[in-house]
Amino acid sequence: MKKCSNPEHPHCTFWVLPGEQVCAGNHPQPVLAPTSYDLLSAMRSARSEQSATVGVPACAVSLPLAVSPPVNSVSMPLMRPAVAPASSAAAPAAPHLHISGFDPRAAGGRQTLKMELRGMDGHSAPQLGLRLRSDLIARGQVRHDVVRTTRGDWRPVFVEFSSRNKEHGQYQIEVEVLSHVDGAVARKWVCTFVILVPRRDATLTEIHQIFLSTHKNVRVMADDASIARVTGGDGCNLDVTARNAGIAHVDLSAPQGKIDMGFTTIAWDEELIEVDVPTASDSHPHPSVxxxxxxxxxxxxxxxxxxxxxxxxxxxxxxxxxxxxxxxxxxxxxxxxxxxxxxxxxxxxxxxxxxxxxxxxxxxxxxxxxxxxxxxxxxxxxxxxxxxxxxxxxxxxxxxxxxxxxxxxxxxxxxxxxxxxxxxxxxxxxxxxxxxxxxxxxxxxxxxxxxxxxxxxxxxxxxxxxxxxxxxxxxxxxxxxxxxxxxxxxxxxxxxxxxxxxxxxxxxxxxxxxxxxxxx
Known part of the structure; x- marks a missing residue:
């Protein structure tokens, strides 16, 4: 509820009930911007109507906040202007590698990265080969197999490496995803991402700033409980709070629906680029060094x-x-x-x-x-x-x-x-x-x-x-x-x-x- 805001009765202290156009003293209320209660009510009614007609609305953009230590994910709904549903089906997502679980300050330098294949088309083999090359990996490279589950997605792969006795700086990890047919490589996707090995005395703020500069093209800075405000072109106005050198990342490119706000570890997506595979008969079926x-x-x-x-x-x-x-x-x-x-x-x-x-x-x-x-x-x-x-x-x-x-x-x-x-x-x-x-x-x-x-x-x-x-x-x-x-x-x-x-x-x-x- 809110108090009376009639300009002709500036000293009125009566409350205005939710949804009413007059206060308890029968003073008409001016038309103001919708409150959060109005937005939540409108959104719930819109979602219920849409679920009854066209089904569940599409997921919107995630707003991850990486802090240390991580906490459980939560969701915060926001209202967006109504948009007519597209008549044609959405374009399929480009194949990419979702990388998570990275902690630049892991004890002893031992790291375990979780890698998930996403957006891969159905023409690839049910089992793909994943090969990684980096100076951080023992003997320079490691191989894994990625298997498709019965649900149609891909089982995640966990890759271990160590930054022990490595000079601080950025190290490349080259990734190859191989689809084999009859023992030969039929399709090949590649990507390269960068892992940070920080100095021993590096702060979380410095680590996160370097992470943002290497993986994001828009940066939102908020130090020591300050507030970063992000405004979108469709009328959204968000207050983002980042504490203790946390990372605030906002993406306003999603369609209508709610925005999920997640508090997770550092994670990012790397686009997989499909490259031509030589068709020579002498291509090796089992690459290794x-x-x-x-x-x-x-x-x-x-x-x-x-x-x-x-x-x-x-x-x-x-x-x-x-x-x-x-x-x-x-x-x-x-x-x-x-x-x-x-x-x-x-x-x-x-x-x-x-x-x-x-x-x-x-x-x-x-x-x-x-x-x-x-x-x-x-x-x-x-x-x-x-x-x-x-x-x-x-x-x-x-x-x-x-x-x-x-x-x-x-x-x-x-x-x-x-x-x-x-x-x-x-x-x-x-x-x-x-x-x-x-x-x-x-x-x-x-x-x-x-x-x-x-x-x-x-x-x-x-x-x-x-x-x-x-x-x-x-x-x-x-x-x-x-x-x-x-x-x-x-x-x-x-x-x-x-x-x-x-x-x-x-x-x-x-x-x-x-x-x-x-x-x-």
Whole structure:
């Protein structure tokens, strides 16, 4: 209710009942702008009439407010001018990726992003491949499968990464969504978004301002309980309050109906752009930059795992189950087997790096404990050219922790064998990405143990096998039959992760020895 507002009776104190045109003293009331009660009443009646005739009104725009910590969502109805329903059906939403759950100040740098596919047409496959590349992700990239539910939408995917030991700033995450038909990529969508790694002393206000500047083209600033007012062209006048460095985001482009006001974590949409897919017959069915050949029953002189890496620079370091810092993860082998603790702890997380050089391939010591090359320490941060037969010892202070031998130097990569107690456990292919090999390598570039291995290379985003006799190239994938390829023994299979035997421990004292946990 409100008091009498008749200009001829300025001292009248009678109340005007809702919906009445005169006060209790029978003074006529002037026609004023509708009150919130009038708007709510009109909206409820309009919604009831519309539900009885045409059904439920369309959803309107969301007004998210990101605060820390997040609270439950609420809804606030607002009145909009009536608009005649469109005669034609609304245009379908463009395919996009909805990203939520990001917290720039997460403890320890560990992050989990929730990604949802929205607006995807019905012509795509019922299961899509999702590939992400970023410096924040272990080994540079990760793969997931996105499955369509019985309701027709897509099951969300949770992607984990870490900003630990990363310099503050903005990091790109490149996303590819792949639709496969008969094992080949038929359609492909891409997008790129930016993740902020803040300074340790950054405030929430600074973090939110950077988020708005990178994801929004309109910014509403309201600090410390101040009020930001937003007016729309259709007569809406909103008072938005943002407290404690919260983010106020207003979108007035919705059709008629109510406006939902949500208080959520930082979330945004990234448009997926469909790109042309090459129709060449040699496109790779299983792109990867790190994989493994697993031998279930190795014979004498064979390794249980042949680990494959396709990187411009390959970092050698200590084996860590959580947040590894290197690409090639090394651990000490004793007569009792592999030991992830003990002497393994004398390896640095980032111990040595192998990269391409003008003379071939170099190795550089970047560790605390040193590297011995043929028994000599070359000095820290001093690259040394690799040669066939070179003995690489990690570390310089304690003998025999990890000893590697250079068994092959090819134009497209390096092959390393272990010379210690882990000789039967693993060897390593360090390949250049997108590099074709020479069919007949020079005899001096191969040691006997490398000459017995298959000739592998990396192209079109994945690993390939080359038959030196016929020149036939075969893409390697989990479904490949390897025993029919030259150089492979029986009981070999292709794994899409470089360490499929035991990759991650989620809870104390329990291990998950299944690489499928990384590809849901």
């Amino acid at each position: 790190a994989a493994c050949i697993v031998n279930a029953a190795p014979e004498a002189g064979e390794q249980r795992q042949i680990r494959l890496f396709a990187l411009e620079e390959c970092m050698l370091g200590r084996f860590e189950l959580v947040d590894p810092e290197a690409d090639v993860l090394l651990s000490h082998f004793s007569i009792d087997g592999q030991d992830h603790n003990g002497l393994t702890r004398r390896l640095s997380g980032r111990h040595a790096v192998i990269r391409r050089s003008a003379q071939g391939f170099d190795i550089e010591d970047v560790s605390r404990y040193g590297v011995l090359l043929d028994g000599v320490w070359p000095g820290k941060h001093k690259p040394v050219a690799l040669r066939v037969g070179m003995r690489i010892e990690l570390t310089a202070s304690i003998k025999g922790i990890v000893v590697l031998g250079v068994s092959a130097i090819l134009q497209h990569g390096v092959i390393l064998h272990r010379l210690d107690q882990g000789a039967q456990a693993e060897c390593f292919y360090l390949l250049l990405p997108e590099a074709r090999p020479v069919i007949v390598p020079a005899p001096h570039s191969l040691a006997p143990q490398a000459a017995a291995l298959p000739l592998l290379f990396h192209r079109n985003g994945g690993f390939w096998h080359l038959d030196c006799a016929s020149g036939k190239e075969t893409a390697l994938a989990p479904a490949s039959t390897l025993d029919k390829l030259a150089g492979f023994a029986r009981h070999n299979r292709f794994a899409s992760e470089p360490y499929p035997e035991c990759w991650i421990i989620r809870t104390e004292g329990a291990s998950l020895c299944d690489s499928a946990v990384l590809e849901v």
